[in-house]
Amino acid sequence: METETPVAAAGGAPSEGRPPLSRERIVTAALALADREGLDALTMRRLAADLGVAPMAPYTHVRSKEELLSAMFDAVIGSMDLPEGDGGDWSEELRSLGRSFRRAMLAHPGAVPLCVNEPPMGPRALRAAEVTFSVLRRAGFADRDIVRAFFTVVTYAMGFLVVEVAQTRNCPPEEREEMERQRKLQFESLPLDEFPNVVALAPWLGHLPVEEQFEYGLDRLIAGLEADLSPGRVRRAR
Amino acid sequence: METETPVAAAGGAPSEGRPPLSRERIVTAALALADREGLDALTMRRLAADLGVAPMAPYTHVRSKEELLSAMFDAVIGSMDLPEGDGGDWSEELRSLGRSFRRAMLAHPGAVPLCVNEPPMGPRALRAAEVTFSVLRRAGFADRDIVRAFFTVVTYAMGFLVVEVAQTRNCPPEEREEMERQRKLQFESLPLDEFPNVVALAPWLGHLPVEEQFEYGLDRLIAGLEADLSPGRVRRAR
DNA sequence: ACCTGAACACCGTTCAAGT
DNA sequence: ACCTGAACACCGTTCAAGT
Numbered sequence: 001m002e003t004e005t006p007v008a009a010a011g012g013a014p015s016e017g018r019p020p021l022s023r024e025r026i027v028t029a030a031l032a033l034a035d036r037e038g039l040d041a042l043t044m045r046r047l048a049a050d051l052g053v054a055p056m057a058p059y060t061h062v063r064s065k066e067e068l069l070s071a072m073f074d075a076v077i078g079s080m081d082l083p084e085g086d087g088g089d090w091s092e093e094l095r096s097l098g099r100s101f102r103r104a105m106l107a108h109p110g111a112v113p114l115c116v117n118e119p120p121m122g123p124r125a126l127r128a129a130e131v132t133f134s135v136l137r138r139a140g141f142a143d144r145d146i147v148r149a150f151f152t153v154v155t156y157a158m159g160f161l162v163v164e165v166a167q168t169r170n171c172p173p174e175e176r177e178e179m180e181r182q183r184k185l186q187f188e189s190l191p192l193d194e195f196p197n198v199v200a201l202a203p204w205l206g207h208l209p210v211e212e213q214f215e216y217g218l219d220r221l222i223a224g225l226e227a228d229l230s231p232g233r234v235r236r237a238r
Numbered sequence: 239m240e241t242e243t244p245v246a247a248a249g250g251a252p253s254e255g256r257p258p259l260s261r262e263r264i265v266t267a268a269l270a271l272a273d274r275e276g277l278d279a280l281t282m283r284r285l286a287a288d289l290g291v292a293p294m295a296p297y298t299h300v301r302s303k304e305e306l307l308s309a310m311f312d313a314v315i316g317s318m319d320l321p322e323g324d325g326g327d328w329s330e331e332l333r334s335l336g337r338s339f340r341r342a343m344l345a346h347p348g349a350v351p352l353c354v355n356e357p358p359m360g361p362r363a364l365r366a367a368e369v370t371f372s373v374l375r376r377a378g379f380a381d382r383d384i385v386r387a388f389f390t391v392v393t394y395a396m397g398f399l400v401v402e403v404a405q406t407r408n409c410p411p412e413e414r415e416e417m418e419r420q421r422k423l424q425f426e427s428l429p430l431d432e433f434p435n436v437v438a439l440a441p442w443l444g445h446l447p448v449e450e451q452f453e454y455g456l457d458r459l460i461a462g463l464e465a466d467l468s469p470g471r472v473r474r475a476r
Numbered sequence: 477a478c479c480t481g482a483a484c485a486c487c488g489t490t491c492a493a494g495t
Numbered sequence: 496a497c498c499t500g501a502a503c504a505c506c507g508t509t510c511a512a513g514t
Contacts, residue, residue: 045506055507057478137435147442190364198364208389213386217393219462224458259497291499294490303489478514482511484507487507495498495499
């Protein structure tokens with residue numbers, strides 16, 4: 001988070017001049033730990049150790065581990081870059097919001113798996129939602145479709161991110177190429193009569209350029225929304 | 239799984255006439271446990287207890303908990319209903335594959351969070367992938383776009399499901415209506431000057447008909463794919 | 477109000493034995 | 496080959512104390 005207070009960041013002696021615990025300090029430390037070693041390594045006990053404090057101390061500021069996880073997710077989404085101006089093509093603005101969401105989440109890969117727990121509607125995430133709603137409203141969507149379109153884009157982006165970081169986390173970049181080659185070979189060697197398409201597509205299935213794939217899906221989704229809006233098409237009743 | 243052997247399903251005495259452990263029996267029991275009490279309750283120790291066996295016994299058939307989770311996910315996707323005929327509108331077939339995926343996953347809600355670990359490309363899931371590829375090929379997509387379109391639809395469906403079951407799990411149907419009313423009120427009471435759209439959309443944000451929302455996104459996505467394919471539009475180079 | 481320390485009821489997995 | 500039992504190094508959270 002950019003709101004992080006950098007005071008005494010390099011934790012020195014355990015109990016000397018240590019700033020008092022606060023919700024924000026706890027969330028920041030939790031994000032740092034999850035980013036460094038993965039969400040599984042984020043343990044209330046390890047978190048307390050990182051903060052130089054007894055295992056139960058964080059519970060004064062956070063009701064439970066689950067509440068902490070929610071706060072972490074909300075904090076990351078709250079750090080999204082949001083467009084300022086009200087001008088420009090709505091579809092380009094929506095695309096840019098999608099990219100912004102991905103960028104913010106990738107800055108804290110440890111928090112990405114939290115996507116699965118709840119839609120991004122926490123206190124700090126609300127600003128991003130508001131901006132997205134206003135973009136869709138100016139595009140001409142009806143109230144109901146604004147909400148539907150919003151959740152559709154969010155669903156796509158979350159699904160993508162969650163799989164993206166899961167893939168990149170459990171396989172360091174050095175082994176990456178080798179793994180892709182392995183997977184390609186595996187698909188190629190399947191029985192041709194049973195899996196003709198999997199075999200034929202093996203080269204593409206082995207190596208998915210992640211950036212391009214994100215853009216492709218986002219493009220198709222927004223094109224689909226555009227088609228729903230365009231005057232040449234009959235709007236569905238209700 | 240429909241391949242489940244129903245022999246001695248009602249586990250009686252701990253060590254009398256019990257069928258020998260097998261990978262399949264383990265996966266089936268693990269799915270049953272996860273469906274009943276959630277993925278968090280799926281513990282190697284509890285699983286062993288359910289199977290009437292020592293904590294370490296399952297490890298003879300399964301290398302680690304992670305491997306078991308992969309097998310569970312693959313088994314659920316392998317249970318998808320797949321269209322037989324090669325006829326019909328490709329977009330309708332794709333829609334129906336999306337629905338089939340959701341139906342299969344919802345039949346085992348405990349396995350849904352596993353979506354985040356890997357794309358559905360395991361041994362049993364491959365049949366579903368093959369069918370989807372063939373539908374997209376007949377639609378006229380180039381090899382590369384077949385794969386891109388496939389992963390886009392899968393990403394959307396997985397993202398949707400993961401949030402859907404997370405929402406329905408930690409809130410029983412009785413409390414559901416009350417929670418929705420609460421959320422609506424919460425959105426309505428936000429400062430109007432800061433969140434005009436969130437306030438205006440509160441009724442829709444409170445209550446999202448889940449079935450409809452899934453169909454909406456799937457429709458828009460497929461419409462977007464259609465637009466990429468239609469002759470009236472210039473196909474992108476490369 | 478904020479933090480501590482011991483304790484409870486759990487985990488996944490290793491390892492050496494058993495049959 | 497398949498299963499057991501004890502053990503190791505952990506969990507989240509409750510509870511009674513401390514300051």
